Amino acid sequence: xxxxxxxxxxxxxxxxxxxxxxxxxxxxxxxxxxxxxxxxxxxxxxxxxxxxxxxxxxxxxxxxxxxxxxxxxxxxxxxxxxxxxxxxxxxxxxxxxxxxxxxxxxxxxxxx
Amino acid sequence: xxxxxxxxxxxxxxxxxxxxxxxxxxxxxxxxxxxxxxxxxxxxxxxxxxxxxxxxxxxxxxxxxxxxxxxxxxxxxxxxxxxxxxxxxxxxxxxxxxxxxxxxxxxxxxxxx
Numbered sequence: 001x002x003x004x005x006x007x008x009x010x011x012x013x014x015x016x017x018x019x020x021x022x023x024x025x026x027x028x029x030x031x032x033x034x035x036x037x038x039x040x041x042x043x044x045x046x047x048x049x050x051x052x053x054x055x056x057x058x059x060x061x062x063x064x065x066x067x068x069x070x071x072x073x074x075x076x077x078x079x080x081x082x083x084x085x086x087x088x089x090x091x092x093x094x095x096x097x098x099x100x101x102x103x104x105x106x107x108x109x110x111x112x
Numbered sequence: 113x114x115x116x117x118x119x120x121x122x123x124x125x126x127x128x129x130x131x132x133x134x135x136x137x138x139x140x141x142x143x144x145x146x147x148x149x150x151x152x153x154x155x156x157x158x159x160x161x162x163x164x165x166x167x168x169x170x171x172x173x174x175x176x177x178x179x180x181x182x183x184x185x186x187x188x189x190x191x192x193x194x195x196x197x198x199x200x201x202x203x204x205x206x207x208x209x210x211x212x213x214x215x216x217x218x219x220x221x222x223x224x225x
Contacts, residue, residue: 032211043200043217044155051211059212090154094211099204100145101213103154 002027006091006104013111019064019078021107023091026072031093033074034101035066038088050074086111116144116201116216124222131188133219135201136181143204144177144184145213148197155200158186193225 003026013019025031032051036044046059048066056066063082067075074091088108092101119134135144143162147155161168161177161184168175174187188195198220202213 034212036215041220044215046212046214049212057211088152092155099143100157100160101155101202102157103147105154106152108152 002093002102004091004093004102004104006089006107008107009105010108011110013081013109015083015111016080019076019081019085019109021076021089021091021109023074023076023104024072025074025093028072028093028095030071031095033068034092034094035074035076036090036092038090038106040087044090048076081111083111085109116203116214118199118201118216118219120219121217122220122222124224125191127191127193127223127225129191131191131195131221131223133186133199133201133221135184135186135216137184137201137203137214138182139203139205141179141203141205144175145202145204146173146175146184146186147200147202147215149200149218150197158199188221191221191223193223195221196223197221 005024034049035047038044050056050068064078088106090106091104094101117136143160145160146158149155159170159175161175172189177184198218200215200218202215204213
């Protein structure tokens with residue numbers, strides 16, 4: 001069966017510090033991968049998606065970036081965090097888009 | 113931009129009652145999906161209905177889709193306290209190279225024991 005992992009689960013970072021969130025998928029090959037951000041009490045905002053290694057599409061211009069160094073690994077990064085980067089970050093995968101997506105447990109990021 | 117818009121934003125019912133949530137969208141879709149999110153957790157896929165389908169059932173869930181009105185509804189019958197969560201609709205685009213889903217802001221359902 002397929003599983004998706006995200007870490008860390010929670011993170012508190014100062015403004016201006018770097019960020020690296022990791023997502024890995026097990027039990028499937030060549031998945032589509034997605035990063036979302038969810039502000040408190042709001043819906044999901046798609047940040048990045050990837051249909052293959054090294055292929056990243058950005059949906060929203062911001063100071064975040066994503067990379068896919070391996071088939072089942074998706075990383076969300078920032079060189080300098082802003083207060084507005086606080087939120088709940090969710091990684092998801094799908095076998096092929098735009099079909100069912102399977103979500104990880106999320107990372108709660110607080111930027112102080 | 114967010115395409116799906118759920119209605120109502122919040123819903124509070126007694127255990128045993130039925131809960132109905134609605135979703136409206138704006139553009140052509142390949143499919144429409146409903147997800148559930150417990151507080152502070154990831155989303156869980158509930159049901160997918162394709163654009164050529166009108167109704168689908170899964171356990172206590174019933175989803176309808178009206179493509180002429182660009183709307184969908186999710187009915188949860190005989191609700192339980194454990195159904196308390198936020199429910200999101202998501203639309204999958206029909207264009208070539210459409211890989212992503214567009215989520216609404218969700219309906220927060222509270223089921224009172």
